[in-house]
Amino acid sequence: MNTTQSWIVVADDAAATGLVGAARTLGTEVVAVVAGRREVADALATAADRVLWLGEPGEAPVEAFAPAVAALVAQAAPRAVVGATTPSGRALLGAVGAALQAPVLSGIGTVELSGDQVVVTRSVLGGVSEHRTGVEGTAVLAVDAGAAVSGTPAAAVEEVAGEALAGARVTEVRPRERAGVNLGAARTVVAVGRGLKAREDVALLTELAGAFGGELACSRPLAEGVDWLPKERYIGISGQHIAPELYVAVGISGQLQHMVGVREAGVIVAVNSDKNAPVFSQCDYGVVGDLYQVVPALTAALKGGA
Amino acid sequence: MKIVVAYKWAPNPQDADVRPDGTVDLSRAKAAVSEYDPVAFELARRLADATAGEVIGLSVGAASIDTPLARKAALSRGLDRLVLVADDALADADGTRLAAVLAAAVRAIGDVDVVLAGDSSIDVAAGQVPLTLAGELGWLGLASVSRVEAADGGLVVERDLPGGTTVLAVAGPVVLAATADAVVPKVAGMKDILAAAKKPTEVLALDGLDVPAPGATLTTLSTAKPGGGDRQATVIDGADPAAAAAQLVGALRQAGAL
Ligand SMILES: Cc1cc2nc3c(=O)[nH]c(=O)nc-3n(C[C@H](O)[C@H](O)[C@H](O)COP(=O)(O)OP(=O)(O)OC[C@H]3O[C@@H](n4cnc5c(N)ncnc54)[C@H](O)[C@@H]3O)c2cc1C
Numbered sequence A: 001m002n003t004t005q006s007w008i009v010v011a012d013d014a015a016a017t018g019l020v021g022a023a024r025t026l027g028t029e030v031v032a033v034v035a036g037r038r039e040v041a042d043a044l045a046t047a048a049d050r051v052l053w054l055g056e057p058g059e060a061p062v063e064a065f066a067p068a069v070a071a072l073v074a075q076a077a078p079r080a081v082v083g084a085t086t087p088s089g090r091a092l093l094g095a096v097g098a099a100l101q102a103p104v105l106s107g108i109g110t111v112e113l114s115g116d117q118v119v120v121t122r123s124v125l126g127g128v129s130e131h132r133t134g135v136e137g138t139a140v141l142a143v144d145a146g147a148a149v150s151g152t153p154a155a156a157v158e159e160v161a162g163e164a165l166a167g168a169r170v171t172e173v174r175p176r177e178r179a180g181v182n183l184g185a186a187r188t189v190v191a192v193g194r195g196l197k198a199r200e201d202v203a204l205l206t207e208l209a210g211a212f213g214g215e216l217a218c219s220r221p222l223a224e225g226v227d228w229l230p231k232e233r234y235i236g237i238s239g240q241h242i243a244p245e246l247y248v249a250v251g252i253s254g255q256l257q258h259m260v261g262v263r264e265a266g267v268i269v270a271v272n273s274d275k276n277a278p279v280f281s282q283c284d285y286g287v288v289g290d291l292y293q294v295v296p297a298l299t300a301a302l303k304g305g306a
Numbered sequence B: 001m002k003i004v005v006a007y008k009w010a011p012n013p014q015d016a017d018v019r020p021d022g023t024v025d026l027s028r029a030k031a032a033v034s035e036y037d038p039v040a041f042e043l044a045r046r047l048a049d050a051t052a053g054e055v056i057g058l059s060v061g062a063a064s065i066d067t068p069l070a071r072k073a074a075l076s077r078g079l080d081r082l083v084l085v086a087d088d089a090l091a092d093a094d095g096t097r098l099a100a101v102l103a104a105a106v107r108a109i110g111d112v113d114v115v116l117a118g119d120s121s122i123d124v125a126a127g128q129v130p131l132t133l134a135g136e137l138g139w140l141g142l143a144s145v146s147r148v149e150a151a152d153g154g155l156v157v158e159r160d161l162p163g164g165t166t167v168l169a170v171a172g173p174v175v176l177a178a179t180a181d182a183v184v185p186k187v188a189g190m191k192d193i194l195a196a197a198k199k200p201t202e203v204l205a206l207d208g209l210d211v212p213a214p215g216a217t218l219t220t221l222s223t224a225k226p227g228g229g230d231r232q233a234t235v236i237d238g239a240d241p242a243a244a245a246a247q248l249v250g251a252l253r254q255a256g257a258l
C-alpha cells in the first residue's frame, strides 16, 4: 500500500471540496482521477496535487468509466480513496470497492489518521448509532461532495488512457431548474409531511414559513411520492441534513429516516393530530392538533406579535 | 430478457433498541422486504412482460433471510422464481462482500441481461450495493433510474439526476437501481400469495460460489448513541388553536428561538 497518497475519484462534477478535504487529512499527496469533461479536470487542478483525466466522455455516461477509474486506483493502492455520495460518485466508488474488495464506507462524520491507520466516525443503521471504525487496508469513503473547487491551477492535467464500457449512450438531457434554495443556511425551517391533504394546501405552509422568516421543507413522500415540493427541499437520511436554530415539523410522523436529518437542530416543534406520533418523543414543543386549524392560528400569532 | 431483482430482507432500525453505549439490539425489529425494493420488483415484472422474459428474485444474507414467510413475501411480488444465498457467515457482511456474493450468484444464474435493485436499503441506506455489484460484474451500473423500457433489443433508461432528467440507450448487461418513486408497486393479492407457494426457490451454497477474499477489514473501535434524538417535549393541546398558538409563540420567544 502507498501510504503517502490518497486518491479522489471525481464523476464529472467540480463540487469536490468535501472530497479534497477528507483526502488531505489522509495523505500527503492528493491524486484526483477525473471521469468527465476537461473543464472538470481543470477545476480539480486547482485543488489536487496530481490530476489524471480519462478524456472527453462524448456520449458515454460517466458511469461507463468506472472500471477504468478503478483500474488506476487499484494499481496505485493508495491508503484512502474518497468519492462523492452522488449517484455517479457512488458508481465510481462501487467499482473501486470491487477492484480492491474493500467496503465502501458511508455516513461519514470525521476522518483521521491514527498512526498509519485510517479511522472514521460514521453513522450506521439509519443513524441510530455512531461507530468509530478503523480500516485495515485501503479505506474507501463516500463523503458529501461539498462546494465547487476553484482557484489558481497548481497541478497539470495528465491525460491517461481509459476505455469506457461500450454499449451505453446518453441520448437526451432535459435540464431541471435547480430550486436554488439553501436550507442549510436558514435559521428557521418549516417542514410539512403527509398530514397535508392537497397540493394547494402547501400555500398554508408557505405562509407559515414566511411568518417565521424561514424556509419551507418537507418529508420525502411529498417530494418523491407526490411531487408537491422539489426534491431539494426534503429532509432526512437520503435528503438534506440541516441544523437550523428552529425546526417546525407539521404533519410529519417522525420516522427515523426523516428525523436523522434534523438531529442537530436547536429547537424542534411538532404539530400532529395523533398524540402518539413518534415525533412527539423527538421534539421540544409538541402541539397535538389538526394542522388545518393550528397552522393558520400560528401564522396569525406570529404576525400579530410582529 | 432474463432479469434479476436484487432485494434485501432487512429489519427497520426504527424498531431497534439502542443502548446508551450505542450498541444496537435488533431482536424486536421484524425483517421484511426492504421498503423501496418493491419498486424494483414492479419494474422487473413490466420489463419481463414486455419482452416475454423471466424475473428471478435474488437475495443474500444470514440464514434468517430464508424462511417460509420471507420466500412468500418475495415470490408474491411478480417473480417467476427465487434464488437465495442464506448463510450465517454473511450475518455481518459489509456491502462489498454482499455485492461480491450477489455477483457470484448472478454468474451462477447465467445469461442475465439486467439486474434491478432498490434505491437504498432500510437498514444500511447507502444506495451502494447495486453499484458495487456492477463493479464486481464489470458491468455498467446506473443509479436514480426512474423509467426503463425495452427497445431495439436493448433498453431505454431514464434517470432523475441532480442536473435534470437524462435518457440513455443501453445495450449489454446493466445493473439499474430505481428511484423510490419510479413506479407504484402493485400490492400482492390473495391470488399472488397462493401462486407464490408453487414457485420454485433455489438455495445456493455460499461455499460453492466463487467469491474473492476481502481486501480490507473494519474494526469497530467504539460505539456511541448519537445525541439530539431524545428531547423532552412540552405538549400543548391544540383543541383551542389560537390559545395553543399563543402559548407556543410565547414559549419560543422565551427560549430565544424566534
Ligand atoms: C431507505 C429509506 C430512506 C428514507 N429516507 C427518507 C428521507 O430522507 N426523508 C424522509 O422524510 N423520509 C425518508 N424515508 C421515508 C420515511 O421512512 C417515512 O416513510 C417518511 O418520512 C414519512 O413521511 P411523513 O411523516 O410525511 O408521512 P407519514 O408517516 O404518513 O405521517 C403523516 C403524519 O401526519 C399526521 N397527520 C395527518 N393528518 C393530520 C392533520 N390534519 N394535522 C396534523 N397532522 C396530521 C399523521 O398523524 C402522521 O403522523 C426513507 C425511507 C427509507 C426506507
Ligand SMILES: Nc1ncnc2c1ncn2[C@@H]1O[C@H](COP(=O)(O)O)[C@@H](O)[C@H]1O
Pocket: B006, B007, B008, B009, B034, B036, B037, B040, B058, B059, B060, B061, B095, B098, B102, B116, B117, B118, B119, B120, B121, B122, B124, B125, B126, B127, B128, B129, B130
Ligand atoms: N443483501 C442483499 N441482497 C440482495 N440485494 C441487496 C442486498 N443488500 C442490498 N441490496 C440491494 O441494493 C439496494 C441498495 O441497498 P444499500 O446499498 O444497502 O442501500 C437494496 O434496495 C437492494 O435492492
